[in-house]
Amino acid sequence: MEQLKNFKDFIKKIENLRQASLILKWDMETCMPKNGAEANIAAITYLSNEAFKLSISDEMKNYLDELSKEQNFSKMDNIFKTMIIKEKKEFDKTKNVPLELATHMTEVCQRSQNTWFSAKPENNFNKMIPYFREIVMLAKEISRYKDPNKSAYDVLIDKFEQDMDTQSVEKLFSELKDGIVPLIEAISEKKQFDDSKFKGTFEKYRQKELSYYFMDVVGYDLNSGVLGEAQHPFAMGNSPFDVRITTNYHLDDVRPALFSILHECGHAIYEQNLSTNLVGTFLNRGTTMGMHESQSRFYENIIGRNKNFWVNHYDKLGQILPYFKSIPRDEFYRGVNKVEPSLVRIQADELTYNLHIIIRFELEKALFDGTLSVKDLPTAWHDKMKSYLGVEPTSHQCGVLQDVHWPSGLFGYFPSYALGNIYSGQFLMQIEKELGNFDELLINQKIPKITSWLTKNIHQYGKMKTPKEIIRDTCNSEIDVKPIIKYYTNKFTELYDL
Ligand SMILES: [Zn+2]
Helix, strand or coil: CHHHHHHHHHHHHHHHHHHHHHHHHHHHHHCCCHHHHHHHHHHHHHHHHHHHHHHCCHHHHHHHHHHHCHHHHCCCCHHHHHHHHHHHHHHHHHCCCCHHHHHHHHHHHHHHHHHHHHHHHHCCCCCCHHHHHHHHHHHHHHHHHHCCCCCHHHHHHHHHCCCCCHHHHHHHHHHHHHHHHHHHHHHHCCCCCCCHHHCCCCCHHHHHHHHHHHHHHHCCCHHHCCEEECCCCCEEECCCCCEEEEECCECCECHHHHHHHHHHHHHHHHHHCCCHHHCCCCCCCCCCHHHHHHHHHHHHHHHCCCHHHCCCCHHHHHHHCHHHHHCCHHHHHHHCCCCCCCCCHHHCCCCCHHHHHHHHHHHHHHHHHCCCCHHHHHHHHHHHHHHHHCCCCCCCCCCCCCCCCCCCCCCCCCHHHHHHHHHHHHHHHHHHHHHCCHHHHHHCCCHHHHHHHHHHHCHHHHHHCCHHHHHHHHHCCCCCCHHHHHHHHHHHHHHHCC
16 A cells, blocks of 8 residues: 555654654763753754654644544554554644744753752752743643643643543552652651661672673563663663663662662663564553553562562672672561652652652642642642651752752653552552562573563553553453552561561
8 A cells, every 4th residue: 555655654754753853862861961961952953843844744633534534444453453543542632733843842942941950959949940930831822722621731641641630640659659658657657778888889890790790680671771870860762673761870879770770770671571563653652651650660679679589689789799799688678668658759769669659640630620839839849748758958969959850841740650650569460460470580580581571461552552452451340449459468577577
């Protein structure tokens, strides 16, 4: 079919532009000289803009209209059929957004993120106020163009987590909170582990060696990936053949790099295992950020913080960093699972992490429904941290300015993290049903078997299925908070003798 062949060429043009702008973003976060920012931002803006123009062009509309016609549609394979349906839906939403508005948003977000790079170390919230105000205003305006019948925040949530809305998130998060708060309270009455031993001096080259070891253990493919360094660890890719990850080495503590490597590998393994049949379509990436987080947090927590994972790998840690030879494995296990309310999300333990997300969700929601103004954000942040976690930020740096998401315009993204935790609990439960006891799988070094299960049920589909469809087909269930609560309860009851 001539039409389909031309459409495939057209998709390639858009994907090429996206690929180029992604690599420039990688450059910006990993190795760009400070003075290179202006030129780099200009290039990213230009390329993203060109890709966006094509995605809302008449040419795109014609292809989608033509290929939707029954005589053409029936001739396409299932992948293209699914893509046409999804793209048409997306096109109908974005076509109404004026190009100048979208371009302006991209540019503001780039500048805002670049300002945050200095505002955070300077502890200067005022520097971010005009950016946050403008981003919220622009995001509201764009959301109105996309779907005037929905609240702006609903549109934003749906952007990162398809078929999800504020009300559903509220309901799931309230169940999550009800399940974890009693555990956190019970733990606070117990004798706390002393993890002061974990602080020391750990040279970067040794931590790097450790990173490569664990990338190999979990099956990250270095022929289709590379490890870099960035202030805030992330993974990025545009096809299964090039999925890059970064980490951040703390010279006084090995845990942040170690667990961020496992986390980012989870994201990357998801995309490296996409079906290659999806290459050349818009479906060749993880389906939503929530599903992505379910995979990253699966490798980081459910695998990496499991006692039995370390049965086979603790000696290697001692070989690379002899310091750990003096710490018994069990003590190490307790040290990487210590539950203690803290200020910084990315350093939070598995349990309190969820509260960090719930706080951000509630603040974002308030910013968008108008009940909170940007200038009051630090105070609101402070109050919620105190009331939910019992800790008080001593600076903006470890408070409202700690994350890159808001400065780069990613409002509506945060709920994905805790939704990912919820999904990961459901996958764990299903794996145990189908493959047997999870602890034994880890003792017997069956990570490849676990990854194959995840690939068969999740990874290979890319954006072919929504999270709800994946969970329905895989677990025969709706989205359900109970499995992750059960996992937390079992794990921490044993750990803290609750
Ligand atoms: Zn992540």
